[in-house]
Amino acid sequence: MAWNWTQHGWPHFVYDPVALEPLERRFLLLTGEVIGAVRHVSDDERDLLRIELLSDEAVKTSAIEGETLDRLSVQSSLRRQLGLDTDNRNVKPKERGIAEMMVDLYRSWADPLDADTLFRWHRMLMADSRHLETIGGYRRHEDAMQIVSGRQDRPTVHFEAPPSSRVPDEMAAYLTWFNGSAPNGDEPLPALTRAGIGHLYFESIHPFEDGNGRIGRTLAEKSLAQNIGQPTLIALAHTIEQHRKAYYDQLEVHQQTLDVTGWLVYFAETIIAAQQTTLGRVAFHIAKAHFYDRFRDMMNERQEKVIARLFREGPGGFTGGLSAENYLAITGTSRPTATRDLHDLVEKGALTRTGDRRYTRYHLNLP
8 A cells, every 4th residue: 555655755745725725714714703702701711611621622532542531530630730729539640641731732832843742742641551662752663553443363454654763754854844834934834734734744654652643633733723823722622523434534545645635625624613613612601601690599409400410511411401300310309309490490491391291301591
């Protein structure tokens, strides 16, 4: 198979900039909308919003790789890293490591990229990975670095990265390209073009034994932050995770060619979808603050517990809506009490009701 790094011209990717122009304009417009929306959030609420967005990205970027993290533990670690009030929750190395990397990115987005930064992120991510030969350094093993699936005796090879002996030189070239393509670099590139090439380029080198996907997506967010001049906080990993197969399919196709127009259009559209998701998250957070301003002293302890759980589920809420059975499970109360509580919340305007009898469902009454 003629992988991209084996082809004449590597690592000079070719693409049609005209195909990216309307997407680049849309990205800049949505960036202004996201920045404007966040300004409507109070300082205290902004900290909460930042924790929610960062923790969701941390959980989702790990989920793309098949790892399930505890969201509350990630949030606890993020709060500790950012100097905010926190609980005394025992946080495991994986949750702590991804939180440390997200905060490091948030604080150092403007700094040039260097190998020490990549090694630091890798140590954070892999603190509990005793099976790896090298942590906090590029891979050194002689075995081929392959992306495979299927049966162990008859695997399907989706991609094979350059041999380990080539990685230091490949990464030196990558770092030069990344910094040179920044807004203040020698050859600056538009935001979406740079982020898309940077992610595919990094994934094609695959410099680490493990963690390349998570670090590669972090690099895309660093790239975007540098182009807009502030941390992005966009739901990139969240959006990729929703359509994970399409993401891997696009990577596989475009790791066999240096013509990456299709990849850049796909990745640009994914980033724009992530921005729109973030706008929805910000609107949801503002609506949540207004909701509590209105109803905070009008609910009993059981009702407060259920409402907090509904908000924790995010804009989508419970699949199909909150049922009486959900209320019973969350509060542990009796059925007559649950019925009275739910009726009361509807009467006050905190919840809306749909359906009838066993199909009755309740939803947060948000604008």
